[in-house]
Amino acid sequence: MGSISWDRQNGFTNEPYWKDATFYQVYPASFKDSNGDGWGDLPGLISELDYLSDLGVDVIWVSPIFDSPQKDMGYDVRDYQKIYAPYGSIEDVDVLLRESHNRGMKVILDLVVNHTSQEHEWFQESRSSKDNPKRDWYIWKPPRYDADGTRIPPTNWRSYFAGPTWTFDEHTQEYYLHLYASDQPDLNWENAACRKAIYDNTMRFWLDRGVDGFRIDTVNKYSKRQDFVDAPVTDPNSPHQSAPEMWCNGPRIHEFIHEMNREVLAPYEAVSVGELSNTPDPRQVRPYVSAQAQELDMVFEFSLIRLGTGNILGPKYIYQPFPLSKMKTLTQKWQFVDGTDDAWTTVFVENHDNARAVCRFGDSSTPELWNKSAKTIALWQVTLTGTLFLYQGQEIGMTNMPSSWGIEEYKDVESTGFYEEAVQSGDPELIKKTLHGLGHLARDHSRIPFQWDASPNAGFAREGATPWMRVHDEYKSINVARQRDDPDSILSFYKKALTLRKEHRDLFVFGSFTLLDPEDESVFSYVKRDIKGHTDKMAVVTLNMSGKQQMGTDVTSILGDGARLVVSTQEGSKLVDGRPVLKPWEGRVYVNH
Incomplete structure (x- = not known):
């Protein structure tokens, strides 16, 4: 947990810099393509650092760039010490760090250590034999058999991406646990050698190169209950049941996070922000972010940003309309700290896992209402207590994919998993509701290419390139170039609002x-x-x-x-x-x- 007091505008203060910093999340595949292969990259990001600095960004959070088969857009890491080639190289990271630091901005990377790719060398060793030294670095269990002698998984748990959390491995005749896709086996944090390897290979390696900290993925899922029992049946139509109580905020989680801080984060004064799902009570959150506890600097809690979604697992994409009063209540609930508090909180309304804020909390039905509501959302965000996080495109009011686009435009493993599950049900009404929900809520909406200008491919990639995701139909009317010099634009308002937040930090930040x-x-x-x-x-x-x-x-x-x-x-x-x-x-x- 960093203790250095610093901010770009006023020099040193009596607070760590990250409290009143503006963080900006870059989803690199969709930010800027420098070489025409249709995939955003680190040189593209580096080329737009002046844009971020001019906006008022203090810290850049770069979503996963490590080597990966990309089954889940880099959240399936194959090698923590290599960069996925389409993004660039380790040397490009060095340039990003140097050029950002030269502009007074810091850089944090996305740390994914609940699971790896099944192609990671650790898992390849683990699955090679039951007596391999790394066998216990992942979670393996023998099969069960039903009354008919049919093999079934060790538990009935449902994964986040639909289907079971267990996959049978023919080679050793056991199942391995994966809370997400079968390509993403969970690491076993109960194993001390595994934890040490995580600290050395995935954290110290990058901190030694000058990275300023981490956004830590799925941070409260490292400690699973060790009895591995079935979850209660809440969906009698499915063999797989929602079971987050089996792996969220488990019995040793605070021990593990405190150890991570003591061993790595604190010695480097690295800033840390953890992804804390399924933790809807501030009393549960405080132990993670209390300065006295010495675990994390701050966390993302998702009650507010998940408004409109169904249950987190089964009917997640069955859209649930909500009144403003509910949004108010949740905002109030998570404004549970102030500048005198031992704990700290975050402020955000967009990220790579959620649809666009102006479509969910505002009104994008007409250009006029789109402009006005995006600014009002901006004012709501910049006046809330805590550390502010923006997501790329939020500052120009980027919108959801057009409703005319078909399911073929959805690339995300979660979107396609829920849609395929609905199709397999054979229920036309469920298919219809799922498509409707995806149109409001899918993660894909936040991942379409960034809209820089009105040139072909929205300036994301050169003319003639084929972007990995389709460019939005409205890119000619919603882009940076059009808004940059327009005093009435959403971009201009964000710059003014971020300045206001700094000038009145005593009110709005603390x-x-x-x-x-x-x-x-x-x-x-x-x-x-x-x-x-x-x-x-x-x-x-x-x-x-x-x-x-x-x-x-x-x-x-x-x-x-x-x-x-x-x-x-x-x-x-x-x-x-x-x-x-x-x-x-x-x-x-x-x-x-």
């Missing part, structure tokens, strides 16, 4: 959060207070998240007659009896200083 009018289904308002500085400085954020004019909260009753408007997503600052008249999808922030 301040306390108080929700107003939780039941209002159109206007989202809250108060931010300077707790850390022990001043009377306050801000009122009031956001009209509807397509109709609304009255905002009574600003003057909270801030007094000296309430000052510091930012609005639209022109105009009319107050009626102390309340702002909010245009459709307008957001404003008032302060008393």
Whole structure:
């Protein structure tokens, strides 16, 4: 856990730099292709570092770039010390680090150590024989047999990508565990030698080259329950049952994460942010991010970003509409820290595993509403307490894939797995609902090529190249070049909003959060207070998240007659009896200083 106090604008502070830093996630396959092979790469990313710096980015998070068969877009690592050739080379990583550091930006890599690819040399050794020294580096179990003598898996658990969590290996006549695809066998963190190899081969190797830290994939799944029993049957129509309680936040998880911090993260002062799924109670999250516990700096919790999805495993892609009041309640729930707290939190509304925010939380039905709602979402995000994470394309309002695109355009292993499962059910209604849900929620939406300009292939790849995913139909109207010099663009607003966040960090990064009018289904308002500085400085954020004019909260009753408007997503600052008249999808922030 890093203790160096640093920020790009104001020099050293009394807080670690990562608290008020703006992190920006790059999905490298889709960011910028430099050589015309249709696949984004590290030289392409390096060529746009000035763009990221100008936006206001402090830390770049690079999604997996290690050598991989790409069964799950790099989350199936074949070799942690090599780069997947289409991305570039280790030397390109060195250049990325040097050039980013020269611009005052830091770089973190995606660390995937719950599982490897089945092509990783560790697994090849593990499956070679039952007495191989690395046999216990993965989780192997003998088969069971039903009453008819038919071989069945060791447990009835369902994987995240549909189907069982166990695959039978003919060579040694045992099953291996994989929470995700069968190509991604789970490492056995119970084995100390395996943990040491993880620390040496996957962490120290890159920290020694100058990497500033890690986003740590599936961080709370390393400790599985060791009794390996069946999960309760909640879906009688499937032989595979949802069972996250068997592997999330397991009995030794805090021991393992504390060891990781003590052995590797702390000595390098490396920043850490863990992916913490299926942990919906802040009381469960605190032990991971308490400074006293010395485990992780921060984590991603997904209750808010998963709004609209069904159950995390079975009906995940059966879309569930939600009211604004639910979004408010979840926002409030995860604003559980402030600048005086021992723990810390994150702020995010997009990533590589979720669809586009403007389509899920805003209104992209018309160009005008798209522009307005994307800015209001931006204002919501930059005024929340915690470390802010943006995802590539969020800053220009990139949208979901067009509804006219067919299932053939979906490339993600999860999307295709859920669709194939629906087809195999033979239920036309389930197929229809799954397609509808994928259209709202699929991971593919966030992975289409970045839209740089109106040239062929949206400037992602040179003309004549064939991008690995289809370029969005609207790339000529939604792109960086069109927005860069437009003061009314989403991109321009993000730059202004990120600057505002830095200028008022005492309120927006470190301040306390108080929700107003939780039941209002159109206007989202809250108060931010300077707790850390022990001043009377306050801000009122009031956001009209509807397509109709609304009255905002009574600003003057909270801030007094000296309430000052510091930012609005639209022109105009009319107050009626102390309340702002909010245009459709307008957001404003008032302060008393």
